[in-house]
Amino acid sequence: AACSSKYVLSQIHPMWQQPIAVPGGHCQSPIDIVVRKSVFDSALKPLATDYDPETCQQIWNNGYSFLVEYDDSADKSTLKGGPLQDQFRLCQFHFHWGESNAWGSEHTVDRRLFPAELHLVHWNSDKYSLFEEAVSGDNGLAVIGVFLKVGKRHEGLQKLVDALPAIRHKGSVVEFTRFDPACLLPSNTEDYWTYHGSLTTPPLTESVTWIVMKQHIEVSHDQLAVFRSLLFTSAEEEVQKSMVNNFRVQQPLCGRTVRSSFT
Ligand SMILES: CCCCNCC(=O)NCCc1ccc(S(N)(=O)=O)cc1
Numbered sequence: 001a002a003c004s005s006k007y008v009l010s011q012i013h014p015m016w017q018q019p020i021a022v023p024g025g026h027c028q029s030p031i032d033i034v035v036r037k038s039v040f041d042s043a044l045k046p047l048a049t050d051y052d053p054e055t056c057q058q059i060w061n062n063g064y065s066f067l068v069e070y071d072d073s074a075d076k077s078t079l080k081g082g083p084l085q086d087q088f089r090l091c092q093f094h095f096h097w098g099e100s101n102a103w104g105s106e107h108t109v110d111r112r113l114f115p116a117e118l119h120l121v122h123w124n125s126d127k128y129s130l131f132e133e134a135v136s137g138d139n140g141l142a143v144i145g146v147f148l149k150v151g152k153r154h155e156g157l158q159k160l161v162d163a164l165p166a167i168r169h170k171g172s173v174v175e176f177t178r179f180d181p182a183c184l185l186p187s188n189t190e191d192y193w194t195y196h197g198s199l200t201t202p203p204l205t206e207s208v209t210w211i212v213m214k215q216h217i218e219v220s221h222d223q224l225a226v227f228r229s230l231l232f233t234s235a236e237e238e239v240q241k242s243m244v245n246n247f248r249v250q251q252p253l254c255g256r257t258v259r260s261s262f263t
């Protein structure tokens with residue numbers, strides 16, 4: 001599938017209100033991962049993450065999700081291995097979730113929905129010098145997707161949950177330091193699916209190597225409820241809208257192969 005991203009279609013997306021020119025490309029994300037159609041590739045290595053909590057800088061509400069941003073001005077928090085040939089730098093992580101625990105993830109596995117999905121966003125620092133360049137560049141980004149399930153409380157997540165009331169409104173930012181995102185990864189980082197896709201929000205560029213972990217993490221019902229207390233709207237807007245269902249619908253596979261690192 002040639003992943004040419006010519007802008008041909010427009011797509012009204014409930015989340016972004018105005019019509020957006022969607023790349024007519026054939027490598028859009030998210031997708032449904034059909035397990036029995038994924039192809040085992042023995043050359044796929046375990047993920048090699050090396051995150052420095054000291055590079056954690058801030059947490060903010062961008063009106064679509066909340067992001068924890070890292071200082072990516074040096075190779076301090078990196079991702080290598082997995083399906084990747086180059087070294088990638090962590091720039092931010094964020095989540096997507098539903099208004100109920102019945103849905104909320106962007107990717108699905110055999111059509112199974114999860115209540116939320118974590119995205120750890122990295123850019124190729126061997127090929128590019130800035131995230132902004134890598135966003136629309138070939139082999140520019142690598143995003144790790146981790147499914148969240150409702151169960152026991154996630155101790156590592158609590159520090160992040162406690163910061164959310166301070167960024168309820170779109171545009172609010174607070175300092176957030178010394179957070180190690182490795183605590184959000186599942187214990188098994190050997191088993192994942194990988195495919196070539198896109199950003200799931202504008203600019204929707206097809207520069208992403210997706211790495212979707214097979215093993216989910218567990219968070220408590222109450223922790224997820226705090227996600228839903230965030231707002232899409234800024235403090236000035238009269239009508240406050242709760243930040244829920246900030247996920248994109250699954251996109252056509254268009255002949256792409258999803259590889260698995262496990263049998
Ligand atoms: C300073 C101006 C910044 C404008 N440029 C910022 C920008 O391009 N942002 C796009 C960032 C993004 C979107 C979607 C994902 S996902 N959901 O696919 O992981 C990951 C990252």
Ligand SMILES: [Zn+2]
Binds near residue numbers: 095119200
């Ligand atoms: Zn995302």
